[in-house]
Amino acid sequence: xxxxxxxxxxxxxxxxxxxxxxxxxxxxxYSFEGINLRFDRIVHDSLFTSRLSFVTWMPYDFIGLLNCDxxxxxxxxxxxxxxxxxxxxxxxxxxxxxxxxxxxDYSILNSLALYxxxxxxxxxxxxxxxxxxLKNQITTLTLSIDGYDxxxxxLESIANIxxxxxxxxxxxxxxxxxxxxxxxxxxxxFADLLLPDFRSTTxxxxxxxxxxxxxxxxxxxxxxxxxxxxxxxxxxxxxxxEIQSRISCDDLPNLKRFSISCNLVTCDYDxxxxxxxxxxxxxxxxxxCLTVWQGSTYIDGNKLKKDIIDHMSQLxxxxxxxxxxxxxxxxxxxPSAEDIQRTFVDFSNTKxxxxxxxxxxxxxxxxLCYSYPxxxxxxxxxxxxxxxxxxxxxRLVSLFDERPFEHEFFNEIRKSFPHMERLAVKNDKAQxxxxxxxxxxxxxxxxxxxxxxxxxxxxxxxxxxxxxxFLLHSRACFQGTTLFVKYTxxxxxxxxxTRDETRINCAKINKLVLYGDxxxxxxxxxxxxxxxICYRRIF
Numbered sequence: 001x002x003x004x005x006x007x008x009x010x011x012x013x014x015x016x017x018x019x020x021x022x023x024x025x026x027x028x029x030y031s032f033e034g035i036n037l038r039f040d041r042i043v044h045d046s047l048f049t050s051r052l053s054f055v056t057w058m059p060y061d062f063i064g065l066l067n068c069d070x071x072x073x074x075x076x077x078x079x080x081x082x083x084x085x086x087x088x089x090x091x092x093x094x095x096x097x098x099x100x101x102x103x104x105d106y107s108i109l110n111s112l113a114l115y116x117x118x119x120x121x122x123x124x125x126x127x128x129x130x131x132x133x134l135k136n137q138i139t140t141l142t143l144s145i146d147g148y149d150x151x152x153x154x155l156e157s158i159a160n161i162x163x164x165x166x167x168x169x170x171x172x173x174x175x176x177x178x179x180x181x182x183x184x185x186x187x188x189x190f191a192d193l194l195l196p197d198f199r200s201t202t203x204x205x206x207x208x209x210x211x212x213x214x215x216x217x218x219x220x221x222x223x224x225x226x227x228x229x230x231x232x233x234x235x236x237x238x239x240x241x242e243i244q245s246r247i248s249c250d251d252l253p254n255l256k257r258f259s260i261s262c263n264l265v266t267c268d269y270d271x272x273x274x275x276x277x278x279x280x281x282x283x284x285x286x287x288x289c290l291t292v293w294q295g296s297t298y299i300d301g302n303k304l305k306k307d308i309i310d311h312m313s314q315l316x317x318x319x320x321x322x323x324x325x326x327x328x329x330x331x332x333x334x335p336s337a338e339d340i341q342r343t344f345v346d347f348s349n350t351k352x353x354x355x356x357x358x359x360x361x362x363x364x365x366x367x368l369c370y371s372y373p374x375x376x377x378x379x380x381x382x383x384x385x386x387x388x389x390x391x392x393x394x395r396l397v398s399l400f401d402e403r404p405f406e407h408e409f410f411n412e413i414r415k416s417f418p419h420m421e422r423l424a425v426k427n428d429k430a431q432x433x434x435x436x437x438x439x440x441x442x443x444x445x446x447x448x449x450x451x452x453x454x455x456x457x458x459x460x461x462x463x464x465x466x467x468x469x470f471l472l473h474s475r476a477c478f479q480g481t482t483l484f485v486k487y488t489x490x491x492x493x494x495x496x497x498t499r500d501e502t503r504i505n506c507a508k509i510n511k512l513v514l515y516g517d518x519x520x521x522x523x524x525x526x527x528x529x530x531x532x533i534c535y536r537r538i539f
Contacts, residue, residue, distance in 0.1 A: 076099050080100065117145055158188060159190075211235050237262055260287070277312075298324045298326060304322075457470060460515055467490065
């Protein structure tokens, strides 16, 4: 260590600065703080002190970096007291939050990110008198809520956390709800809770997830009078006429930026979304990410212009991903992708990609239109007509077609959606490869597709070929995934839970959700040694 430090000391300041810039600030201070006065001068530069993050992201979770007493004590007793007056933002995990905040007075701290926050920890911030000075300093807050599992108790706890935020931090201008993965997403559900303290006269930017459309309306009911930016993701677009009658529907002239997304299909685009947008006539930026059941007419460029753009004279940025489905009686002429593309002729500043699919067995058709590069977190239903591209924000992917998906198609999906966490496949057509090459034993010359972030795989309504596509270790690689599948299909593909070619991937499943037959093979748990197994009758 002495030899390496001597060599570092020989380097000019410019080179040392370059080395530090290639490290995260946590490592910079832990490695170089206190070596000598010269090193202290370098690491005390605002580049390395203005933001300190004590959290790292792992798939499905945020992990605190101060989980060792030696590291925690060095930071709290030596490092933070030296640089406390230079720190503008802290990223903290709940387990070490108290120690870090009590280590020093942070006189210019104005931004906090609190990960894995609990109702207990937010209460601590509200009652601790030594931290009361932070109440008037913090203007930007990012929250990740701990352990959300969707039960009623947790929903109430989430509501209580939100109800306390503006009591603890009354001068917030920016609030963001963040999550480690889609499966950990915590949603605010007003339900019968009034949340009287979830309001602010200073908040200007809000990003959060809510349960339904009524909750979105409540956020816009006047409780945030100075709000100019709202990004909201909904579980569904369901709404109650009774509740709507009690919620303010005044115009929203202060709102300049609005983003709304929902992964589930809605039939209420015309009666829910459009009236809401009409209240936002001063919007400068708009983002829509929706799957819509239209009945008879696609949502194309002409409809977007007529229903939205023509009503927003200040709009200068419009990003969207809109997947519209219609019923298609036989003997009807449907517009082609080229026809749809021509309806976007007035979108001169936006690159738009259009895709049209016809599903004759279901008597349905769909039109997917999206701006490129895509910024939305959903991308509608993907079929064999998928044109490729890079969708770095999309974490939920749904595949459906009445034509088979081949191995290379899945490879393209993996490349286009590198952060995919949830994959749902619906296809009852056998793969052509299987038809031409006969039974698969795992020795075919196909590349292994790696799914590093996949935590939910839904392959219930599929041909057995797609179960093999993911369970054969010669075709797919994943870790710690929840698998949704029919029992009888799984039993066939694994040859009554004895097949060696699928054993490796089955051992990587941490939760197995089985549909249909509730009988249990004595070999099932042994074949899925790390899986929690549960049964559902209906999907």
